[in-house]
Amino acid sequence: MSQTVPFTKGHGTGNDFVIVADPDGALDLTDDQVAALCDRRFGIGADGLLRVVRSRALGEGREAAASGAEWFMDYRNADGSTAEMCGNGIRVFARYLEDQGLAAVGEGLRIGTRAGIKTLTRSDRGYEVDLGPWRIESEDVLVRAHGLPVPRPGVGVDVGNPHVVVAVSADTELDDLDLTRRPLLDPEPRHGANVEFVVPRDPLVQGGVGAIRMRVFERGVGETLSCGTGVAAAALAVRHWAGAGAPDDWTVDVPGGTLGVRMRDGHVLLSGPTALVFHGEVALA
Structure with missing residues (x-):
């Protein structure tokens, strides 16, 4: 039996994402399911998928949770593979958290990623992320x-x-x-x-x-x-x-x-616009 999940489509300068809320870490998406959701002909269509999960609910997010980052960006490429970071994705992620009332950027919103904790603030261009050292x-x-x-x-x-x-x-x-x-x-x-x-x-x-x-x-x-x-x-x-x-x-x-x-x-920061385009529901294969 297929499972139906809500989703949001968002993008940052055309770099687009399927956003799936899974705060308690209950959703175990396979590589094939992610690839199907991101498929531009047979799925929703996106460059990647952002799973919105609380850091404490994810094994690889426990260090982020201990450091005060409530939310973890589980980022997956369009082929289902995992990636360390996504500069546009994390800004769209922050936009989603604020839109849903799950967090506020304020003077700095800390988000966990596989590349460590990233801090988001606002700028004249939109959301700005501190990507850290290079x-x-x-x-x-x-x-x-x-x-x-x-x-x-x-x-x-x-x-x-x-x-x-x-x-x-x-x-x-x-x-x-x-x-x-x-x-x-x-x-x-x-x-x-x-x-x-x-x-x-x-x-x-x-x-x-x-x-x-x-x-x-x-x-x-x-x-x-x-x-x-x-x-x-x-x-x-x-x-x-x-x-x-x-x-x-x-x-x-x-x-x-x-x-x-x-x-x-010694840090590099990225800023630019973001948009949430539409919401819907999709059946997982």
Whole structure:
């Protein structure tokens, strides 16, 4: 017998999610069920699924509960696989909690994730998440993608989940990429990586703010209209390449809109709009 569950559809700059409330951790979704819900032809359609669960009800959330984070974002990619973090997803998650009266952002809302506790606040752009410290990898990764005439070196950036950022020469080269097929990485990271392709705006810096444009291939999903942690990784990579004097504040244009990134005290923060689109019920296969 199938089980019917309520859901909400939400997105952040076009990066969309199925949101399922499971405060007591009673819902055990299989990879196939998640993939079916996220299927754009036979399901609701989404880049991923956000399960809203109390930290204390989830084994991997107990540390978050002990640190005062009542809620845990159980994030799953569209193919059902688990992921450490999602920058757009956690902002949509916070929007959902406030919309449902389950939490208030106030001066800071702490949410548990597989990449640790993240703090959400409000900004002029919407919700802002402190993604925490980042790491620039020392070794380049060679990236092959359909539409690139030759393989390009990419830099690894870890912002709680793994990314490889590749610079392209012009808007036309960015537009001509075929991201219906997964880029190939050499060496291939052990747990895979999201791959971002970026081109600087001209001028790169205006009024003390850097500006870039980006497309992304997300592991376990494919090309998406936006990727929050990918936006942060792209800004960090370009800042790294630009060297001394590069700004700490950036705007990043993605197919789904514009997000803000800023670096403060060794942490990277991401801000941008969110929306809850509709509510419904769905029968689980």
